[in-house]
Amino acid sequence: MKVGLFIPCYINQLYPQVAIATLELLEKLNVDVYYPSTQTCCGQPLGNSGYEEDSKGACQLFVENFKEYDFIVGPSGSCIYHIKKHFDILEQTPEVVKVRENAYELCEFIVKILGKTEVGASFPYKVGLHKSCHGLRGLNLGSCSERMEPHYSTEEDLLNNVKGLELVKLNREDECCGFGGTFSVFEEAVSVKMGKDKIKDHLDSGVEVITGADHSCLMHLEGLINRDNKPLRVMHIAEILNKTL
Template structure:
């Protein structure tokens, strides 16, 4: 299979080491990975701000860039959700878009559901207590974990992958699927509410004695990391691909 690696624009600019860890993680599974240089923003920030006309140009470019890949994989649930859920209005049942829509995966979703859990092995050790933050898009749109309001047995694709890492200890949070308060431009328009929600989310991890907060969306982790650094909290954030790729804190 030929896989196109989609890297969100803010991660490319602010977190290049996590982008490299994503590539390393996929290459470690023996996969054929390509990084198309014509890619750019998926348009999510503009969509969140109501600038839908600006999104169309980016959507067309995205489909043109990735239409020939068997799979498209990205380390961001919210960006994947943007493509899958909000591009259709710009394409009139276009075959290229339909292919892209069904071919794009968040990286944990791809490893768990396409490569399959039983085919994945990690040889490295990560001897830390880790709390998993389920971002809203990944959790309820991509179904990376079971939403608590469904009142059915809980399952988390992120935890299933992390449990294959040697010596890791996953903590149980009081609220497994609570929002961190980031919400893209919500954190700018409603700063006070956003920060309060972030502090609550961090406290839940600290109270559970986690040393690391991980998740599949760097935007959420970035939001919490800013609060952690400002408040000097005794905890760190790491994107899940770093842990799965063998990066130490």
Template sequence: MRVALFVTCVNDLLYPDTGRAVVTLLERLGVEVGFPAAQSCCGQPQFNTGYRHATEPLVRDYAAAFAGYDHVVTPSGSCAAMVRDNYPRIAARAAAEGRDEGLAEAAGAAVAKTRELTEFLVDVLGVTDVGAYFPHRVTYHPSCHGLRVLGLGERPRRLLGAVAGLELAELPGAEECCGFGGTFAVKNPDVSTAMGVDKARSAVGTGAQVLCGADNSCLMHLDGILRRQHEPLRTVHLAEILAATRERPYQPVERAGKIR
């Protein structure tokens, strides 16, 4: 089984520890992980902003970069949803306009092998207990793409529930959007911030030390709000929790707010 990491733009530029955590975790489970250097953006920013034609080359690039791999694993429900849900739409539209040029084949290949991290762990590897240790009270925010497009359901919670030392606190209004939404946060900053403030308030109210999610874009939005409010609640990607063990405990990056 040949497995590749699709790290995504946000993680590559801002949260490289999440990508490292995915590799650490999968290697601990006996998976050899490849990292094709040709990978780039999945095209979500372009597509969501209306530049559909500009997205088409990125579909081909994605398929080419991960050719030869059986599975492409990504720590981002948002980017996984872009590939699985929007690549076929992009290819179908191009074909309808007489501009297919192999796009349908590329999209099909990409869709068939792309899995969000928790999907890969639970559905492909068949594991929920990954040998993690994280002695903190944690609350989990399900991002919209993972929840509504990929249908991740209870997979992340099952993985968190099996982590030694972790106390999982229920997040009130968990299925409500945090307000990030990519370009939505740029175009509607006041609404986006208000939604984030509501979500942050709910998270703080759980008494958790850590707000966990499977999308660093959402966590980035909420982390900014929490730091501006001087809350000690930290945001941590699910992969970093699952990669932590007693022998290799989680080492938080120094920033405002510390795990209590």
């Protein structure tokens, strides 16, 4: 299978270590990975702000960059959700349909397509998992506490097989962190309060490292942690799954 590696713009600019970890992890799993060098933003920021028509160019360019691959894999649930759900603004050509149907968040790709839950990682820390709203309720990467359904989580499946890692159960494990893209700009006070509540839950639970599959949420939490000098580290799940001793 040919896999196109999609690196969201904010990861490319601010967290290149997450992109590197994603690539190295996929290569360790013997995936044939390609990186289209002309890729740009998937259009999510414009779409989230109500400018979907203005995002069509970015969306169409994304399709052009990734239409030749069997799968598109990215370390961002929110961006992948945008591709799968909001590229309906484009004419549904075979290329657009193919891209939408074959775009996968990293953890989902490893568990559901590669059929793996153990990737040879080692990380001897107490870890708290932040389940982002787009990944949890959009991509259905895990069960939601408000629904009466059997528990499942692709992220937990992977983390529970990391040697030495203790996955800490939180009190409010699938509550929003308050980021929400431009929500954190237009509703700053509410966003900050939600983020601080989320951080307190991790601290109260004895967490050493917060992880998740959406670095946009982690960026929001990390900013609040650093501003208040809280004793927590923040790492994308790709970085943990790529760690070995």
